[in-house]
Amino acid sequence: MKYEIIRHISKIKEWNSVSIQFNEVKWYNGKPKYDLRKWEDGEPKKGITLEREDLETLYIALGRELGYEQHDKKETEEIPFINNSVEENVEELMDYRNFIVYGAYEDCMKKGHNCQDITVIVPYYYNGKVKEIKLPARKCKTCKKYYISNYQYNTLMKKGRILCQIVSKKEYEEYSKEQEAGGLSEQSILKIVGYTVNSNDDYSDDYRHNVLKYAIAEEIFTKEKAIRHISWLIKLNENKSNMEESVKKWRSDRDYLRGYNEKNHYMEYINLFATKNIITLKLFEISL
Numbered sequence: 327m328k329y330e331i332i333r334h335i336s337k338i339k340e341w342n343s344v345s346i347q348f349n350e351v352k353w354y355n356g357k358p359k360y361d362l363r364k365w366e367d368g369e370p371k372k373g374i375t376l377e378r379e380d381l382e383t384l385y386i387a388l389g390r391e392l393g394y395e396q397h398d399k400k401e402t403e404e405i406p407f408i409n410n411s412v413e414e415n416v417e418e419l420m421d422y423r424n425f426i427v428y429g430a431y432e433d434c435m436k437k438g439h440n441c442q443d444i445t446v447i448v449p450y451y452y453n454g455k456v457k458e459i460k461l462p463a464r465k466c467k468t469c470k471k472y473y474i475s476n477y478q479y480n481t482l483m484k485k486g487r488i489l490c491q492i493v494s495k496k497e498y499e500e501y502s503k504e505q506e507a508g509g510l511s512e513q514s515i516l517k518i519v520g521y522t523v524n525s526n527d528d529y530s531d532d533y534r535h536n537v538l539k540y541a542i543a544e545e546i547f548t549k550e551k552a553i554r555h556i557s558w559l560i561k562l563n564e565n566k567s568n569m570e571e572s573v574k575k576w577r578s579d580r581d582y583l584r585g586y587n588e589k590n591h592y593m594e595y596i597n598l599f600a601t602k603n604i605i606t607l608k609l610f611e612i613s614l
Contacts, residue, residue, distance in 0.1 A: 382477030428479035439468035452486030
């Protein structure tokens, strides 16, 4: 049996010449995987291999079983025993042009795509400010998208409103089909950039307006297209009693866009933040 132990992580139990070990092991010519196995006289016996995503799920389950609630509460984004080093310490700042897919962490690797482990810098909105969090991720250079695990996704969603496109594998496949059919609908685009009048989210007028400003400034869609689509939503729902609050918000947003001067705002934007490296993030700090 051909194998290579990349990293000894922990010897869980040992008696005589037998031990149960948790290692990172490369089997045959495959890629390294986490490995929980019985060893006897230095030779591997029965055991299991785990992908990172499987390990993260197990980590959370064990924490809950043992009563370690800090698994859900702690601020760290890392699992203590996982090697999160990335090649050449590559870091990339995410925005609405980037797709981060959670789950399906190994999909592109299995297809033989050109992948690289990197660190993504994800902006999020919390308590009136834009902040950043760094997460280990996998970049597929073939598909031009990024992957994070379910554990990283759950960590991220507790931070606040995420200011980039994070979707499940199923949602990304639906998005791809829309593109193949001739492009995304206005509704899909607005949803992707984080625009919603959903009462469960209860975003303020200022927040929704700044999302729209950002999308227009970044040329994700035009002002005219946004107004046209919001007007269609109003017409479609204005006679529905259960949509009164949503229609009220749409009218507010449409009125705001009608009075919004893209050129003046852009110049104000540049004048205020020309010295900043991350101009796009600063837009969200205006009047929030």
